[in-house]
Amino acid sequence: MSGETHFVIIGTGGAGSEAALTLRQRDPKCRITQITGSKLPFISRYELPRVIDGVNSWRELLAHPPEFFHENRISVRRNSWVDYVDAKNKKVLLRHKEEVSYDKLLVASGGGGYVPENLREFRPLMNGYGSFEDAVTIRKALPKKGHVIMLGGDMTGLDLARTLVAAGHRVSLVAGEQLFWPHEVPSKKREKFISVLEDMGIKVVLNQKVTAIKDVEKGKYARRVVFEAGGGIDGHAVMPFCGLMPSLNFMVGANVDIERGLLVNPGLKTTNDSIWAAGDVCQIWSPEENSYLFYYGWHHIKEMGKIAAINMTGGKKKISTYQDDHLYINKQGEIDSPYWMYK
Amino acid sequence: MAKNGKKTTDMQFAICGSAGDGTIAAGDIMKRAMAKAGYKVIAFDVYPPEIRGFGKCISRIRITSDQVFSLKPLSDVLLSLDDSHAIPHVGEVKDYGAVVYEDMPVSVMAEGSHISGHLTSTQLPYGVPFRELSERVTSSARSRNIVAVGYLAGLYDMPRQVFYDTISDKFKTKPAALTRINIEAFDAAFDVGRNTFRLDEGSLNPPQKKSSSGDLVMMSGNGAVAKGCIDAGLDTFFGYPITPATTIMERLAIDLPKHGKRMMQTEDEISALSAAIGAGYAGARAATATSGPGFALMSEMMGLGSMAEVPAVIFVSQRGGPSTGMPTKTEQSDLNIAVFGAAGDGQRIVLAPTNVEGCYKCAGKAFEIAERYQTPVVVLLDLYLSNRYEAVEFPTKNPFKANCSKPPGKLKKGQPYHRYEITKDFISPRAIPGDKGYRHAITGLEHGENGRPNDTTHQQMSEKRHEKLNGVLRHPGIAMSKRFGDKGKVDVAIIGWGSTFGEILEAMIVARAEGITCTAMKVVLLSPLPMEPINAIFEDSKEVLVPELNYEGQFANLLMGATGRPVTRLNRVPGTPMHVEDILEEIRRLAGKKKGRGSLAAE
Numbered sequence: 001m002s003g004e005t006h007f008v009i010i011g012t013g014g015a016g017s018e019a020a021l022t023l024r025q026r027d028p029k030c031r032i033t034q035i036t037g038s039k040l041p042f043i044s045r046y047e048l049p050r051v052i053d054g055v056n057s058w059r060e061l062l063a064h065p066p067e068f069f070h071e072n073r074i075s076v077r078r079n080s081w082v083d084y085v086d087a088k089n090k091k092v093l094l095r096h097k098e099e100v101s102y103d104k105l106l107v108a109s110g111g112g113g114y115v116p117e118n119l120r121e122f123r124p125l126m127n128g129y130g131s132f133e134d135a136v137t138i139r140k141a142l143p144k145k146g147h148v149i150m151l152g153g154d155m156t157g158l159d160l161a162r163t164l165v166a167a168g169h170r171v172s173l174v175a176g177e178q179l180f181w182p183h184e185v186p187s188k189k190r191e192k193f194i195s196v197l198e199d200m201g202i203k204v205v206l207n208q209k210v211t212a213i214k215d216v217e218k219g220k221y222a223r224r225v226v227f228e229a230g231g232g233i234d235g236h237a238v239m240p241f242c243g244l245m246p247s248l249n250f251m252v253g254a255n256v257d258i259e260r261g262l263l264v265n266p267g268l269k270t271t272n273d274s275i276w277a278a279g280d281v282c283q284i285w286s287p288e289e290n291s292y293l294f295y296y297g298w299h300h301i302k303e304m305g306k307i308a309a310i311n312m313t314g315g316k317k318k319i320s321t322y323q324d325d326h327l328y329i330n331k332q333g334e335i336d337s338p339y340w341m342y343k
Numbered sequence: 344m345a346k347n348g349k350k351t352t353d354m355q356f357a358i359c360g361s362a363g364d365g366t367i368a369a370g371d372i373m374k375r376a377m378a379k380a381g382y383k384v385i386a387f388d389v390y391p392p393e394i395r396g397f398g399k400c401i402s403r404i405r406i407t408s409d410q411v412f413s414l415k416p417l418s419d420v421l422l423s424l425d426d427s428h429a430i431p432h433v434g435e436v437k438d439y440g441a442v443v444y445e446d447m448p449v450s451v452m453a454e455g456s457h458i459s460g461h462l463t464s465t466q467l468p469y470g471v472p473f474r475e476l477s478e479r480v481t482s483s484a485r486s487r488n489i490v491a492v493g494y495l496a497g498l499y500d501m502p503r504q505v506f507y508d509t510i511s512d513k514f515k516t517k518p519a520a521l522t523r524i525n526i527e528a529f530d531a532a533f534d535v536g537r538n539t540f541r542l543d544e545g546s547l548n549p550p551q552k553k554s555s556s557g558d559l560v561m562m563s564g565n566g567a568v569a570k571g572c573i574d575a576g577l578d579t580f581f582g583y584p585i586t587p588a589t590t591i592m593e594r595l596a597i598d599l600p601k602h603g604k605r606m607m608q609t610e611d612e613i614s615a616l617s618a619a620i621g622a623g624y625a626g627a628r629a630a631t632a633t634s635g636p637g638f639a640l641m642s643e644m645m646g647l648g649s650m651a652e653v654p655a656v657i658f659v660s661q662r663g664g665p666s667t668g669m670p671t672k673t674e675q676s677d678l679n680i681a682v683f684g685a686a687g688d689g690q691r692i693v694l695a696p697t698n699v700e701g702c703y704k705c706a707g708k709a710f711e712i713a714e715r716y717q718t719p720v721v722v723l724l725d726l727y728l729s730n731r732y733e734a735v736e737f738p739t740k741n742p743f744k745a746n747c748s749k750p751p752g753k754l755k756k757g758q759p760y761h762r763y764e765i766t767k768d769f770i771s772p773r774a775i776p777g778d779k780g781y782r783h784a785i786t787g788l789e790h791g792e793n794g795r796p797n798d799t800t801h802q803q804m805s806e807k808r809h810e811k812l813n814g815v816l817r818h819p820g821i822a823m824s825k826r827f828g829d830k831g832k833v834d835v836a837i838i839g840w841g842s843t844f845g846e847i848l849e850a851m852i853v854a855r856a857e858g859i860t861c862t863a864m865k866v867v868l869l870s871p872l873p874m875e876p877i878n879a880i881f882e883d884s885k886e887v888l889v890p891e892l893n894y895e896g897q898f899a900n901l902l903m904g905a906t907g908r909p910v911t912r913l914n915r916v917p918g919t920p921m922h923v924e925d926i927l928e929e930i931r932r933l934a935g936k937k938k939g940r941g942s943l944a945a946e
Contacts, residue, residue, distance in 0.1 A: 039542055041464050058542060059439075066438075066464040077460050079446070079468035096446045096470065098457040133540040 005030045007312060008092055008100060010082055010250075011108035012036040014044065014298060015279030017063060018305030019106050019312075024072045026313040033100060035077045035092065041066065043132055045156060046298070046340065049163035051135035058132045082109075085254040087272050104274050104312045107251060107262055108305060111244030111280040116176070119151070119240065122213035125223060126151075127237045129160060141222070141237045142169055149225050149235040151210060153179035155339050157241025158197070162334070165201040172203045172233050174210060174225065181243040182296040183327040183337065193327060196335050205233070213238050244296075246281045259283055263292050266318035268308040276312055278304035284319060297325050297339045350548040352382065352408040355415045356495065359401045359432055360424030362391050365488030369424070370402020372492050372509050378561040378734035379505040381550035383407045385845075386561075386732035387414055387920070390671045399428040404732075408551045412698070412845035416922045419545040422491055424473075426458040433458065438465040441543035443495065445487075446470025467543040469498070476532050486528040493529035497536025499547045506533075562735050564702040564728040564842075568632070568658055569594035571706025573602060575743040578627035580606045581618040583637060586670045587726040588660040591632040612637035616644040616657065620719075623648075623655040624785065626775035628710045632658035635677050636667060642685045645719055649689035649808060651785040652763065652771070654713035654720075658706070661725040661841075663918050672918025673726035675841050676893035681721045682870045682901065690809050692716060693870040695723040697844035699733035705867065707743035708821045715747040715818070716811055717773055723869065725892070727920050728842035742820060748773050751781055761792040765803065769811035812871050823868035824876045827851065828861055834934045835861040836884035838877070838910070840869060840898055843890055843921050850926035859934040869898070872905050881908050886933040888913060890926050 007023050009016045012034045020032050036042075042063045050061060069076055081095040085105065092100045113130055115123060127141060128134045142148065147170040150157050158180070161171045175194070179185075185193060194204050212226040221234035246261040256270040257263040261283040268276050268284070279301045283292035295304070303319060310317045330336040356373060360366035367388050374386040385405045391398020405414050417437040423429030423444040436442055444458045454460075459468050471494050477486040489510070496506055507526055514522040562570070568591050572580070580599060582592035596606040609615040615631040622629035633641065638659045648655050661677045663669025681693045692712055696705040705722050713720040751772035754760060762783040764771045771792075774781030784794040789804060791797040816823055828851050835854070839847040844865045851863040864880050866873065881887060889899040890913035899912045913929050915921050 039468055069464045075460070076464060078462065079470050080459055093451075094457075096452070096457055096459065097448050097450065098452040098454060098460070100454050132542075136540070 005103045006101065007032050007104050007106065008102035009034045009106045009108055010092065011106075011110055011279065011281070012038065012042045012076060012078075013108060013110045013279060014042075014063075014301040015110070015305035015308070016106065016108035017042050018302045019108060019278060019309040020074045021072060022306045022309035023313060024074065026309065026315075031075075032073065033075045033077060033102075035080050035082060035094070035100070037079065037081045038131065039079045040132060041069070041076060041078070044298075045130060046159060048129065048132065048135040049160050051132065052139055052160070052163050052167050061132065082250040084250050084252075085275075087254045087256065087275060090274060102274070105276070106308050106312060107248065107270075107275065107277040107281055108279045108308075109247040109250075109281050111246045113240060114178075114243045114245040115240050116242055119210060119213070122238075125213045125215055125238060127239045129156065129239055129241070138237055138239065143236065145169060146237070147172065147221065147235040149174065149223065149233055149238045151225070151238065151240045152176040152181070152242035153204075154181040154241045154243050155183065155337050157239065158202075158335065158337075159340055160239075160241075161202050162200060170203070171201070172205060172235065173197070174205045174208055174233070176242060178242040180327055182294070182339075183325065185327055189327075193329075193335055196329055196333065200334050244280050248281055259292055261292075261294060267311045267316065268304060268319065269311065276308040278308040295319075298341070299338070300325075350546075352406060352546070352548045352550070353411070353415075354407075354420070354499070354545050354547055355403060355405040355418040356420045356422065357401060357403045357418040357432060357435060358422045358424065358491070359399065359429040360488075361428055362398055362400050364400070364424040365485075366400040366424055367402050368513070369422075369488040369492045370404055372489070372506065372513060373495070374402075374404045374732050375512070375561045376496075376501070376505040376509040377404070377406045378559045379508060380502050381559065382734070383410055384561060384732065384734040385411060385414060387727060388730050388732075389919075399425075401428075401432065406547065408548065412848040413923060414920065416924060419543070420495065422495060423458050424488060424491060426456060430458050430461050433461045433463075433466070436466050438463075439467065439544040441467045441469055441498075441545060443469040443471060443491070443498075445473045447472040447475050449474065469539065471532070471535065473532075476535065477528055480528045480531045481524045486525055489525045489528045490532040493532030494536040494539075496529070497533035498539055498541060499545060500537065501547060503530075503533060559734040559736055561732055562699055563590070563730055563732050564696075564699050564724055565590040565660070565730070566594060567699045567702035567735065568706040568722070568724065568729075569598060570737070571703040571743075572630060572710075573598050574703075574741050575707035575710040576628055576745055577630055577710065578604055579619075579622045579629050580604075581609050581615040581622070581629070581631050582606070583609055583612050583615050583633065585612070585634045585637045587662055587729045588632040588634050588637075588658060588724075590729070591658055591660075612640040613644065616641040616648075616655065619655040619657075620644055620648050620651075620653050623653045623713070624651070624776065628654075628656075628714070630656040630658065630710075632660070634660050634662050634670075635664040635680070638677060638680060639684070642680070645691065645721075646685035646687060646689050647787045648719035649685065649691055650687075650787050650789070652717040652773075652808070653785070654710075654717055656706075656709045656713050656720050656722065658722045658724060660729040661723065663916070669918050671726065673842070673920060674893060674916060674918065675723075675725055675843065675891050676895075676897065676916075677723065678840075678869065678893070678897040678901070679895075681723055688805055688809070690812060691718055691870065692720045692812060692815055692868070693723060694720065694867055695841045695869050696728065696867065697839075697841060697865045699728070699731060700735045701867070702728065703735070703737065704742070704821060708818065711744050711747040711820075712815055712818055715749065716770065716815055717749075718808075718812070723841060725842050727892075731842065750774075751778075754780060759793065762794045763790060763792045763804065763807070765792060765807055768814055769807045770814070815868065815871065816873050816875075821867070823873045824864055824866045826862055826864045826876065826880060828855060828863050830862070831883060833860045833862045833884050835859060835886045835888060835930050836880050837861065837863045837888045837890065837926065837930065838866060838880065838898075838902065839863065839890055840866050841891075843892055846921045846923045846926055847890060849923045850930060853923070853927055854930045854934070857931070859930060861930060861934070866898075869901070872901065874905060877902065878906060881906055886911060886936070888926070888929055888933060890914075890921055890929070892916060892921055
């Protein structure tokens with residue numbers, strides 16, 4: 001490879017970080033720039049429950065020590081948001097109006113927490129969980145033996161739920177269609193898993209549609225979740241865990257095919273010869289399923305980052321589109337998931 | 344942690360922008376507000392090298408709960424009002440410190456021109472739409488700097504009221520609406536800052552309780568000089584503008600008329616000192632202020648002042664030289680010209696304050712001394728000290744004496760008055776022209792006791808002019824030298840003068856904390872040297888280190904010449920203050936050398 005190749009990676013998560021390291025290993029002379037909206041270097045969302053456990057410093061949660069980036073000559077543009085990608089001129093325009101040129105672009109911007117349409121107006125009353133700041137905020141919002149109401153029930157939420165329960169808080173899970181997402185749990189196993197969740201100390205509320213979230217000014221609790229059928233639950237915080245939505249608004253108009261995610265071939269190349277995608281943002285063509293699929297989970301994410309980097313540097317590697325990431329019950333009798341084994 | 348268990352504060356902010364961005368004004372508001380809040384503050388502004396026009400401005404402000412003596416080499420927070428100027432200073436932000444910048448610039452920027460791309464992975468970025476906030480609140484982008492200060496104040500939970508008061512003070516001569524909209528701009532950004540989740544490690548704890556009842560006033564070295572002049576009863580000031588001394592003249596131009604006194608701008612520096620000597624001859628307390636190039640022009644009149652024994656005070660704010668040199672960069676390279684710079688054996692008195700409070704004291708005492716010893720007194724400042732701001736508590740009672748002259752006694756009938764009478768302390772009773780019965784002549788020619796030209800008295804008069812200065816060592820109300828740190832025998836002594844002494848003290852404190860026995864001495868009286876304490880510190884010390892901001896080691900040369908003993912020089916001429924770490928490194932090396940450690944010991 002030429003020493004002048006400039007690889008730009010949008011995203012510093014699992015896929016982006018793995019790609020950056022692989023690029024450096026395969027092309028020692030290249031220039032690598034990662035762009036992220038985060039103010040911090042990469043912290044895995046699966047590390048955030050440690051904040052509930054009492055970790056105060058974000059430095060303890062970093063996926064890589066700060067010197068990693070210097071040693072690998074990876075320039076990380078933090079607190080930088082991509083406005084759009086000018087694929088024709090191979091430029092990324094940042095929100096602060098700086099243009100960054102690239103030779104090859106990897107989109108690994110991941111996904112943001114999905115909030116169903118009917119709940120979006122209540123966003124200001126809900127606590128997010130995508131960053132260190134979110135984790136600290138929820139910790140501060142909870143008194144001793146606090147009560148958290150979770151909506152949905154994806155695996156990120158369940159990971160937090162078990163931490164909250166272990167820390168002495170109560171969790172009520174208003175189960176939605178995203179329960180156990182991204183696992184697809186057959187209905188006959190679903191009841192079993194729900195009863196295990198109850199055994200783990202998580203109260204599961206079934207068959208209730210949430211119509212409103214209210215700010216409670218007086219009394220013990222700060223929030224009230226109102227059900228369509230009447231009644232509701234009171235808690236100190238409400239947190240949506242309804243799966244992920246790919247973060248790719250900036251790719252609209254970039255001359256690449258988009259469905260729900262960026263469409264890529266098994267080599268992770270988009271429909272543009274200079275743009276690849278990896279991680280939660282992309283849908284990969286599966287010949288077995290004859291459709292584009294999302295592949296979640298830490299090991300998939302890392303694998304995608306690595307394969308994208310290999311192919312961006314002249315390789316011809318394809319990702320295995322076989323998935324066998326089943327939810328299971330571990331020896332302790334608790335729900336467990338390959339997604340929680342991210343290290 | 345402080346000794347009383349309370350959390351201490353030590354945060355340094357660097358505000359960087361282009362001339363016209365209001366960078367210095369932003370720094371000014373912050374430092375004054377923090378002083379009002381009760382913190383100790385040291386601040387230093389750096390202006391563009393071209394003096395006028397659009398260049399880089401940096402205001403550095405160190406806010407502490409305990410007394411400190413210098414700025415830190417690394418800031419906790421860098422605020423960029425202009426990325427093109429601030430980018431080279433990103434490296435001056437400490438690990439886990441913050442870089443605050445405009446994140447909604449007006450126009451498209453080329454790659455690499457935004458500061459966010461230059462941060463290390465240990466620095467925390469805070470992008471703020473300064474321009475947008477300013478425009479939203481004030482309909483103009485001109486309050487960007489106030490918005491930036493408001494954001495910092497909110498981010499670090501600073502008290503609002505002191506900022507309101509400071510902004511009101513700043514705009515008190517302008518229409519009231521201007522104060523109001525600037526406070527609104529401050530408030531809007533304060534709330535944004537307060538609601539920002541902070542990730543850097545800077546923290547501002549409440550100031551500690553004051554130990555005295557006086558008010559802390561934020562003042563620059565030049566401001567303190569001007570205040571010292573006023574409090575000492577300066578009658579008349581003559582000056583010609585020159586960086587970095589001009590602000591003394593500007594301030595006196597405003598303050599002197601309020602006291603019924605006058606400032607006059609002369610056509611050049613020669614005239615300025617000539618006029619000051621003329622006024623001094625007439626019995627007035629008179630002064631001028633200049634910098635190296637102007638001081639060079641004054642050499643001839645310095646000689647006249649010495650020979651004619653006329654009091655005058657010359658404030659010299661040093662900058663990089665020789666010649667025009669570096670007008671906006673600091674240096675300590677006019678010591679030689681101050682001590683030696685005139686024809687003949689014209690010894691004069693040279694004082695050098697080491698901090699802002701010292702500027703006040705030296706300025707006022709200089710008039711007493713000039714008057715008492717009937718000779719020009721040079722007060723050596725430098726750009727770093729002239730422009731440095733510190734929170735100072737001035738004495739409530741004026742510490743300066745109004746008349747220190749040695750009055751002539753009553754003459755017997757027919758007894759002539761000898762202006763240059765040789766007395767026991769070599770100081771002649773001084774009459775003022777116009778004093779009835781004390782008619783006399785003065786001259787730049789060598790003269791006898793009666794003032795008439797006479798070259799046979801040269802030996803006798805030279806002795807008089809030199810010996811009369813010895814009394815200055817014991818002049819009341821001012822310490823001509825002071826020793827800090829370990830008493831008795833030490834491994835390393837650091838002797839310093841002028842603004843560098845702050846860095847010397849900081850280095851000494853760290854060295855002592857590391858277990859090195861060391862002491863630091865500031866020498867305020869540079870001519871004649873206070874030899875007794877200087878000899879004592881040489882006796883006590885295995886190694887003597889002399890850090891100063893000049894290439895030759897001018898003070899080191901003075902000390903070696905006066906004591907006949909070797910010193911270790913530490914000389915830097917970067918145009919910026921000396922780094923504490925540089926001094927500390929040298930202390931460590933010298934301490935290691937004496938204990939058989941370190942690289943030199945192995946040589």
